[in-house]
Amino acid sequence: MSEDAFEATIAAVREQVDPSPAERERLRSVADELVERTEAAATERVADADVVQVGSTARGTWTAGDRDIDVFVRFPTDIDRETLERYGLEVGRAVLPDGHEEYAEHPYVKGEYEGFDVDLVPCFRVDSATEIRSAVDRTPFHNAYLSERLDDDLAGDVRVAKAFCKGIGVYGSDLRTQGFSGYLVELLVLEYGGFRELVSAAADWHPQVELDPEDHGTRSFDDPLVVVDPTDHERNVAAVVSPTNVARFQHHARALLAEPDPERFEPRELEGLSPADVRNHLATRGTTPVAVRFDPPDVVEDQLWPQLRKSLSGVTDELDRRGFDTFRATALADETAALFVELAVAERPAVERHAGPPVHVRDHASGFYEKYGAMDETPPYxxxxxxxxxxxxxxxxxxxxxxxxxxxxxxxxxxGAGVERALQDDYEVLVGDDVAVLAAEFGEDLAAYFSPRP
Amino acid sequence: MSEDAFEATIAAVREQVDPSPAERERLRSVADELVERTEAAATERVADADVVQVGSTARGTWTAGDRDIDVFVRFPTDIDRETLERYGLEVGRAVLPDGHEEYAEHPYVKGEYEGFDVDLVPCFRVDSATEIRSAVDRTPFHNAYLSERLDDDLAGDVRVAKAFCKGIGVYGSDLRTQGFSGYLVELLVLEYGGFRELVSAAADWHPQVELDPEDHGTRSFDDPLVVVDPTDHERNVAAVVSPTNVARFQHHARALLAEPDPERFEPRELEGLSPADVRNHLATRGTTPVAVRFDPPDVVEDQLWPQLRKSLSGVTDELDRRGFDTFRATALADETAALFVELAVAERPAVERHAGPPVHVRDHASGFYEKYGAMDETPPYxxxxxxxxxxxxxxxxxxxxxxxxxxxxxxxxxxGAGVERALQDDYEVLVGDDVAVLAAEFGEDLAAYFSPRP
Incomplete structure (x- = not known):
């Protein structure tokens, strides 16, 4: 690898991801205005409430074109939760009159302001991140920790690292992706001292990889990547990252070092498969495809995906136990949902072997013999x-x-509970080439499935 | 179970298996004459050679109609093996001029004499069974041990026990049957004190079952049934009995006690299957049959069967490893030989999953990725x-x-070595309904295979 090629690649990527001075300026002024208005509305209700801007746009680590501004209203801990929620919504509506309520651990207001997407979230001002009352209380601590430590150079590397994770498909801590959160990427860049240092280290990772920036971790984790939260010694910031995504990150880190190329930062774009494409793949593979298709339960994505995964495992484990031998499988969800399974075995015999007790275990053995011995049709053999x-x-x-x-x-x-209810309501089983109808809704997902890459 | 029903069954069986006084008398006089003539021919060559009649006809434990007389010529240990073999054959030919040579551990003469089948076997007269030079030297010790201990009552029970083992298909220590030798049956009856006592004990066996009549065993065995040879403390007389045959014996012991019936002493007679019968069974079962048919190697049965079993395991293990999932299988041998396998899986996909090294094992992982990543056709996926x-x-x-x-x-x-050579020479693979042609040669074996009973 040429030193220059890597640096040249990074420079090219930064051209894409660095916000322009005008973008920065515009964001700064809108954010300041928002904070000011929020402060006014908040202190009107609770005199010592305060307001902080958090997230990547607060820390200069956003990538060009992001239009998210996160504003947190911190209330003192002597008000009760209900009051906090009420004040939070009142402040939100005052600042974002066209906004709407959303719900994380408690309700907050989301709305547009001067062309930016704004989250206006109430939280408690606790003394440390280990005393939080709900997950959102932690955010200001994360923000303070990073803001103190990320200089302009590191912020630039964070933007590159985020683009890299997006390009290879591992960005996002939602439970569908099970990837790297923005906060995790920032901590990794900070801890290794830069993007290049991060990928060089990742190329040689031997999971379990454990980082503890504040050297204060007190418990052990099973996860392949552990980054102890600098603001909470009991939390692994990388807990949600799947082993597959850790291995993917390592693979692409090596690939980038070996052949630096700005294209490695571009997400793969796949053309959706047609039903005929799906049939062609199945013919090439000679597998036996089946799918269970149903209306997805009405739950948020972060509840849906763990349920889909659990259901898919339940089904494939049982198909394996019955000798149909799962070859590969995936869950699909959009307007409808489907458990799609490719099997290695199309059909089992009409009979199955059923082993009884050892003959010497007299009672059980005699019971077994009498039960089956009394049947005079064949089978049983x-x-x-x-x-x-x-x-x-x-x-x-x-x-x-x-x-x-x-x-x-x-x-x-x-x-999964919601999936079970949905299936009890109604479902359809697709077999063989009939699964190709899934291409109409899931053409791109199936394209990724049939062109698997690291 | 009624006491009387059991005794009545035994009485009925003894009607069948006890030799008549005339049969006994006739056998006695022929055997005496044989021993006398053999002594004359033996002492002519070695003055202190002696002759013993051995086997069930020597001990009164033969079943009616058996026509085997075994005569052993014992030579002193100061003659060498070659001389023993030469004298043995000379004596054999003198006594049985129409006989022919056979070969166990050394050659002996087999022939007909006055309507009886006679084995005339030379051996060394060693001081104890633990000092034997070849397996046949042990026989006179077995004979002496049993002759001293089996009275007429026990001898009658031995005949019943042998008939029982024949009836349930576990009689014979040859390596095809892997069952109970005559000597073993006699020891079991002797040790338990009678046939009824034997089956009552067997009904409650918990393998490993260990009997040591002389209480002199010095080593441990893995076999489910262990009967330490009273004449050799290191030998398990039941070593050849398969776990299946031990369990069969137990099953039928319980069945006999529960419902005594002389028919339980009759071997099952099965009508051979026609090719159409075989096809019907396969259709009912829905399995995928395959067979490898070949000319059996020119070895004795006791060499052939272990080789066939080894070959069958080798083939079914590999078919399992390849995902074809053996349902049941058997070896067949007569004029031709065949490995017959019923599979649960007819066909596998065109692709197979091949897992490489963990991504973090950098050298191996990169080698794997480069090898398969460089292929630009699909598959591989x-x-x-x-x-x-x-x-x-x-x-x-x-x-x-x-x-x-x-x-x-x-x-x-x-x-098996001989089987491998035979297959290298030539073999035929039969698939699906084509296996039905095996019925012509193996109709009865296939009838037993498709009507499995304990």
């Missing part, structure tokens, strides 16, 4: 003795995966 | 990252079991 046990070959209840998925047995597997 | 590893979905070499069996890969599995 047996009982016979194999090694030390009775065995029968009895009729199998589902010879195909579709047979199982269409039966009530589906509800014996571990499903 | 990937490399992609799953959990902490690179994975590709690459082309599978054999989509069907028959494809594998017809390929050279068959010779990568563990095969």
């Amino acid at each position: 047996g009982p016979f003795v194999d090694d030390d046990r009775y065995v029968v070959e009895r009729e199998r209840d589902c010879r195909t995966a579709a047979g199982f998925l269409r039966s009530d047995r589906l509800f014996d597997v571990a499903l | 990937g490399p992609f990252v799953d959990d902490d590893r690179y994975v590709v979905e690459r082309e599978r070499d054999c989509r069907t079991a028959a494809g594998f069996l017809r390929s050279d890969r068959l010779f990568d599995v563990a095969l």
